Amino acid sequence: MVSPYKETIIKNVEVIRLDTPLHAQIELTSKCQYKCLFCYNVWKSKEPHFRHAELTKEDAFLVAEELIRCKIFSVILSGGEPTLVNYLPELTGVFSSAGIDVTMISNGARLSKKLLIDMKKNGLQYVQISLHHYKENEANRISGHPNAYTLTLKGIENALDILGSNSLNINMVVTAETVEDILPMANFLYKKGVGSMSVSLVSTSGQAALNSLLCNYLDLEKAYDQMLKVQEFMPISFVGGLPFCSLPSHYDPSLISMANVCDAGITQIVIGPNGGLRPCVEWPEEAGNIFVDDIVEVWQNSSVFENIRQYKNTPKACRNCEQVAYCHGGCRASALAATKDICGFDPIMRPLEGVK
């Protein structure tokens, strides 16, 4: 029998090798009405033609055709802000007709009941809306928009009404300034009827470093402690790779249930608003372009994907850890952004004794 798993450079760690990706995220446009202080979109720092990139309807349908050929199981439609393109319901229908689950990640500002009804009719299954604080002035300040709180809350209400609480998740990006506010945020959302919540610790790969908002391992502990309390009344999970050793109780099964084990490049691919192919949304390097290259060839053979699958990007100091198979030494994109070294330490990792 041919094994689905292949060896990595780390002893006893094997990784599944799939012919094509299982899950895809399409960044339909780089445009967004909000100007979040920590926006992780990697094109923010790139040339102007990247900053204003958008898939036309024809482009997006071509991307869909390629992903259907890959027989993916699910797709996430994101941006920028995906509701700024005018073909969302039709694109949703193309995927769902092929048996592919469709999720949308949105800031909620343009989530009208009409759009949600159209998308639901076309097979939309799940929406994730970003709301970064339960206090109006804080939410507006963080999102860089004077009406962000009101607009996003209206979108959340509409999504609850049309899709129901089981099809909605609210994501809070947590910064060093707001890390104490996870529990009150969860209480606020629960009272609104929201059924689940996720937490992203602010990413180094975006604008957060410029605004001194980055978190460290002590912030991660604070987040984790509050999330354990939230779990008692509402499902909650982390988004993004996590260095498990940053937590005192990193062998606790409750962490595994909350942690988002990074599947970038293993089962997941991202298609940017210019067609660029990347392992994850925070990864700056493109392995190819869907309008130029064969996506299957890029998936199977590019060094960007191959290095992830072989754990070549994992810090040397992490390679003997028994958790490395799950945590990869933390988020590699964050490590790259923070240290300029793909094998560097994730900035929220607890300093290892005797290791610089």
Next chain:
Amino acid sequence: MKYIISPNVKFREESFGGIAEGHHIGLVTFSKEEFKKLLSFEQPLVKTEEDFSRDPFLKELLDLELLVKS
């Protein structure tokens, strides 16, 4: 009793055999022979309790809720 692949599970062929994924089971891999057996349940198929007790693989499919009653 007739059994069918759970509508909550997605599956596809791979060069090593096949895979299936669902919220409760995560990712499951199959050899070519196993995957062929799973695919035989794309349409409802009659199986008895004895069939499941005789075939550990079939029993596993049932335990993982990859197969459900049609």
